[in-house]
Amino acid sequence: MGTLAVQVTGGRKSYPGRREPVLDGIDLAVAAGETLAVLGASGSGKSTLLRxxxxxxxxxxxxxxxxxADTPPTTGTVFQQPLLMPWLTVRDNILFGGRFARHRAGFDREHAIGLLARFGLGELAGRYPDQLSGGQAQRVSVIRAAAVRPRLLLLDEPFSALDPAVRADLQDWLRELVAELFCTTVLVTHDVDEALRLADRIVLIGPGAAVxxxxxLTGEDPVSVRERIVAGYRETVVPA
Structure with missing residues (x-):
């Protein structure tokens, strides 16, 4: 697998009022520089793992x-909703990460603003979030996470609220961005095709985040992989 970026060993997590643990002893390793898709049905624990x-x-x-290391690497996180600051322009939303003490010393304003132009958002810099389409807002959210130069990029179903045509376009856009950043990426999704389109590796989890x-995916026949993943996914949704 190469050099590891992060390894979870025996991870357990429960919440009050829930009978079964959300994470029930999960073991998961992510290699430096790889894009890992964590695929699972609703309630399988994938979003908790990302959190x-x-x-x-x-x-x-x-x-x-x-x-x-004693602490995590510089991390950028993108959620299902853009969560942009409505009182800030797109440019200032992108620069927002530089306000945090953890990022302040190494934050490069020129780099952050340059990402807007590099990935097709330069004309939106002066707009406010309520002037953006859903796809534009989510692109800004991803660029905001990328602006801190993350070594780890975490994506929690970032395109699930968008219509299929916009989602496919953004998946290609995200793949290009991740390749340029060369960061370790963990994508949580319930979309098999999205996982196949974006990931180097797919981990399918069931209840309790059991692997x-x-x-x-490298060197594998995409059709047979898809059949295998779809069959396993159906079992996690409707257990035999």
Whole structure:
């Protein structure tokens, strides 16, 4: 697999009022520079796993190893909704990450603004979020995460609220962006085709984030991989 960016060992997480744990001893390793798609049905624990990796939630048991480091690398996170600051222009939303102490020293305003032009958003710089389409707003959200030069990019179903035509266009756009950033990327999705389109590797999880399939796509026949993943996915939605 090469050098690891992060490894979760025996990860457990429960919430009050829920009988079963959301994460029930998951083991997962992500290689540096790879794009990993975590595929699973609603309630399988995939978003909780992403929140743990983002530092927004903590495990109840098990641990996370950040390649031997004491703290996670610089991380950019994108959610299902853009969550842009409505009182800030697109340019200022992109620059927002530079306000945080963790990013301030290494934040490059020129680089951040340059991303807008590089990825087709330069003409939107002076607009406010309520002047953007859904697809434009989500592109801005992704660029905002990319502007901090993340070594780890986390994406929680970022295009699920968009119509299929816009979603396909943004998937191609995201693939280009990730290739330029050369960062480790974890994409959470319930869309098999999105996972196949974007990932180097797919992990299919069932309830409790139990790993059902772990498939590296390089050199694999895409048709047979899709059949295998779809069959496994159906089992996680409607257990036999």
């Amino acid at each position: 743990v990796l983002a530092g927004l939630d903590r495990l109840d048991g098990g641990g996370i190893d950040w390649a031997g 059902r399939e772990d498939v590296r």
